[in-house]
Amino acid sequence: YQRRVHGEHQREMRTLVVAALIAVACACSKAEGGALQDLYDSLGGAKWKKSWDKKSIAKCSGLHGVTVKDGAVYSISLAGNGLAGTLPKTLSKLTALTWLDLSMNWKITGAIPSGLLGLPALTTLDLSETALSGSLPSFKSTSLQVLDLSYTSLSGSFDGLFSVVSLTSLSLAGSTNLTSHSPANMSSLVHLEYLNLSSLPKLSLPFDEFPLDLTNLTVLDFSHTPLSGSIPADISELSNLERLDLNTAGLSGTLPESIVNLTKLVYLNLSSNHLEGTIPSALANHSGIASLFLGNNSWACPLPEGQWDDVKMTVCSDSSAPGPISAKILAIAGIGGASVVAVVGAILVWLKKRGISPDGYQSMA
Numbered sequence: 001y002q003r004r005v006h007g008e009h010q011r012e013m014r015t016l017v018v019a020a021l022i023a024v025a026c027a028c029s030k031a032e033g034g035a036l037q038d039l040y041d042s043l044g045g046a047k048w049k050k051s052w053d054k055k056s057i058a059k060c061s062g063l064h065g066v067t068v069k070d071g072a073v074y075s076i077s078l079a080g081n082g083l084a085g086t087l088p089k090t091l092s093k094l095t096a097l098t099w100l101d102l103s104m105n106w107k108i109t110g111a112i113p114s115g116l117l118g119l120p121a122l123t124t125l126d127l128s129e130t131a132l133s134g135s136l137p138s139f140k141s142t143s144l145q146v147l148d149l150s151y152t153s154l155s156g157s158f159d160g161l162f163s164v165v166s167l168t169s170l171s172l173a174g175s176t177n178l179t180s181h182s183p184a185n186m187s188s189l190v191h192l193e194y195l196n197l198s199s200l201p202k203l204s205l206p207f208d209e210f211p212l213d214l215t216n217l218t219v220l221d222f223s224h225t226p227l228s229g230s231i232p233a234d235i236s237e238l239s240n241l242e243r244l245d246l247n248t249a250g251l252s253g254t255l256p257e258s259i260v261n262l263t264k265l266v267y268l269n270l271s272s273n274h275l276e277g278t279i280p281s282a283l284a285n286h287s288g289i290a291s292l293f294l295g296n297n298s299w300a301c302p303l304p305e306g307q308w309d310d311v312k313m314t315v316c317s318d319s320s321a322p323g324p325i326s327a328k329i330l331a332i333a334g335i336g337g338a339s340v341v342a343v344v345g346a347i348l349v350w351l352k353k354r355g356i357s358p359d360g361y362q363s364m365a
Helices: 002-026 030-042 089-093 114-118 159-163 183-188 257-261 338-353
Strands: 066-069 072-077 084-086 099-101 107-109 124-126 133-135 146-148 153-157 169-171 177-179 194-196 219-221 243-245 252-254 267-269 274-277 291-293
Touching: 030 072, 030 089, 089 114, 159 183
Parallel strands: 072 099, 084 107, 099 124, 124 146, 133 153, 146 169, 153 177, 169 194, 194 219, 219 243, 243 267, 252 274, 267 291
Antiparallel strands: 066 072
């Protein structure tokens, strides 16, 4: 009997110990629990699409979008969850936080708390598609790798970001009040692989001064940002580029032959600029480019021979006699069938208005 009682007592003790260990593993410090409570209160947690149980906040357990590791808050992901309000300063208490994603919550307002940008473990910060405003505070992070502040109401200079040399991905797209006073200092971001500075009307950057020593870049997007100057002759130094988007960027001059040496390129958009001259013939036969957009420029004709199957629309200037326009230029993704007929009809009307007979040109049927 005594042995049975003793055995049951041992089992109860083991159960209590396991339960205590689980509680310790799931629980976080009082400071971190308080930071999560402030996050809940400041951003209207009761009205979130997926809310938190208020009794569980202090323990940091069972909370939607929150991951706890080794007794500390490791990540918070509440994208598109209906958050509304301002970011609490106590987020700086989450010293083990590596990932914070509050994107797609358009009712988050106010400024970015300065303490948030100095979190020692933070590697990913996504505050895109929010109504955050004010100037960017000083970034003190040495761990931050991914920063997305696109489509916000932030304003002023983003030059302070150039000191965050650990960055591999930076997007400020569509945050139309941001600018830079010394864009050449961007060269300090030597680990950068992704850079999206599209739709920044206040950014003025001569593209031929863009730092070409950012050789780890795979994506470069300046579309709808008013650059100036021409495409640098040594653009091929960005040898790892896979996507280059300079659509509607105010560029002029000719297209350098060296662009064909970007052998990893799969997407190239140079449409709606002031580019002129001859398109490099090797570009027409670039084996890797799957999407090529060259329209709304002033290219000289005739176009070089080559495989133009993936060209969205190529328009050459009428400053010289037009060359043959084949169906390959038109029969591409999104333009086919009746659309091809409509485009061909428009071209025939264009020729007729100028008194040019289409008889001598290659059939487009």
